[in-house]
Amino acid sequence: MRGMIMLSLLDVKKSYKKNKAVDGISFEIQRGEIFGLVGANGAGKSTTISMLTTKTKPDSGDIIYQGKSIVKNPQLIREHLGYVPQDITLYSSLSGRDNLVFWGNAYHVPKKILEERIKEVCDIIGFTKDNLNQKTAEYSGGMKRRLNIGAALLHHPDFLVLDEPTVGIDIIARNQILESIRKLNRGGTTILYCGHYMDEVEQLCDSICILDKGKEIVYGKKKTLLTDTDKTLEELYYELIEVK
Template structure:
C-alpha cells in the first residue's frame, strides 16, 4: 500500500473525528517552556486563524502537530490519528506550508513539485496529474516549464510553496505565515485558493500575526501567547466577548503620573501601563474612550508622544488579552 493509499484509508477511518485535537501539550527547551499545557480542538472543515506574536509558541505547536518535535507530555491527534503512535499516517493526511520558502531555486516549478510529490509516494500519471492540478490551483501553469524558480517573483515562490503542500491532497492544511513579503495580487490569489480549498472540505489552520488576514479569511480564531491558547472561538463570538475600544497614549513621566491620578477618579475605566510604557485605556463604548482622551489631552498632556484610538477589532482583542501589541506588527 502506498503512502497516499494509507492516507486515504486513514481518512476513511476518521470521518467523525476532530480535524485537530491537542490535549495538555507541554514542550520545554533548555528549561524554557515553549508550549505550556495547550489544549485545542479544530473541527473538520473549519477555517481557523492562529494568532500570536513571535515566541508565543506557534512554531513549536506546528512542529508537534507535524511530527517534527515530540511533546514532553500531552496528546495530539489529527483526524483521530495519534501523532506519536502513527506519524506516517498523520503525514499522509496533513499538509504543512512552512514559513520559509522551502523549495529548490535551482529546479523548475514542475521539477520541484514532482520531487515533493514523489516523497508522498506519488508515481507516474497520478503524479503528473497532481502536479498539474497543484500548479493550476496556485495559478502557475504558465510557469511550469521555466528552468529555475529562483527567478520567480516573491509572490510566485510563495504560491509554489503552497502548491508543494497540496500534492497529496491533505485533509488538514496548516499554513505558517504564507503571505510574508508578497504583492497584493499574489496575496489575493492565495486567499482565493485557500477559500476554494476550504469550500471543498479541507480544514485550514492559518497561522499569522496579520489580524486583518484572519478577519478576512477565517471563521474561527485562536490566540496563543506564552505557549498557551488564551482565547478561541468564532470570530464574532471573540469580538463580542473581548471587543473593547482602546486608547493608547505615550506620555512623558510626569504627564503619565498625572493622567493615572485622573483615571483613579473614574472607577468604570479599565487601564494599565504596558511593558513598553504605554498608558492603555479600554472601554466598551467608543464614545467613552474619546471623552477620556479629550480630557487628558486638554488638562494634562496637550502634546503626547503618541495617541491611538482603536475601535473594537481582533487587534484590540489581542491587546486587551495580552496587554501588548503583536510584537512584529
C-alpha cells in the same frame, strides 16, 4: 464530515531547558474549517506546529487526530498532512514543473497521475504553463510562495498547515494566496493558518486561538469572539496582551 472534530490538542506542554515554549495548550480543529493560530514571535506558534506535524514530541499532553493519538503513532497523520513552512522549500535551479515533480515523488504520488495532480495544483495557485516552465530563481516572492503551497497539495492532503504563507510579499500576491486558500477550503480541505497579520486571520478563519508566551489566552469561534466584544481581532488581541 464537515463540523466533526479532526484534531485535538489536550493540555500539550513543551519546554527547551528552562524555557516553557508551550505551556498547557488545548484546542480542537473541526473538519472543513480554517483555524487561525495567532501570536507574536515567541508566543509558541512554531513549537505548536512542530508538535502537530509530528516533528517534535510534547513533554506531556496528547494530540489526537481522528480519534487516535499521533504522539504514540505519528504515522497516522503524516500521509494525510500537507505542510507549508515559512521558509521556501524549492530548488532555485529547477523549473516550477521540476520542483513539483520532485515533491510529487517525495510524497509518493504515482507517476501515472502526477501530471494530473500538477494541473490541479496549478489551477488552485493560479499558475500557467509558462510559469511552470520558468526557473524558480526567476520567480517573484509571491510566485515562490504560491508554488511552495502547491508542492504541499500534490498528495491531496485532508489537513493543510500553513506557516506564515504571506510573509514578505506585496499586496497583490498576498490576495492571490488568500484566494487560493479559500478555494482549497471550499473544496473540503481543513486548514490551520498560522500568522500574525490579524486582518488576514479575521478574513479567513472560522475559529481562532491566540497564544502569548506559550499560553493560550483565548480560543473560540471567530463570530462569537468578535460579536461578544464588538471589536476587530487586532483590537481584541492587543487588549488581551495588555491585560496579561
